[in-house]
Amino acid sequence: PSILVLERGDSPYGISDVEDFRGSPTTNPKVSPGFVSEDGVQLVERLNAFEQYNHSTWNSATKDGLLEAGLLPYNGHTLNHLVGTKISGSIFYENGKRHTAVDLLQYKNPENILVPLNATASKILFTLGS
Secondary structure, X not given: OOEEOOOOOOOXXXXXHHHEHHHOOOOOOOOOOXXXXXXXXXXXXXXXXEEOOOOOHHHHHHHHXXXXXXXXXXXXXXXXXXXXXXXOEEOEXXXXXXXXXXXXXXXXXXXXXXXXXOOXXXXXXXXXXX
């Protein structure tokens, strides 16, 4: 199958605001403008999201607050979309570096991949079959 990865900016490599946790959307909204897509979510989560090993005080306090407010059940670590409270995955390695969408390319045949930089798309049409 062919793969199309749209990078909304330049190449993410070598840009500390994009690669490092301290440049994450919570501290730098330019890095990740609003975007919602459910297409390919399971593949991306499986290959690009990791269990968070060191939960920050903020993460722990938020989890405890949600449980205290009655948002049950507690589902532990999961990437599944479930009712209740959970610890989701992270796109950051333990060293604080971000695993970018471009990193997904290592899992596919490079001849079937197109990666336009500074790309926008209003509609992408897919066909099934030959």
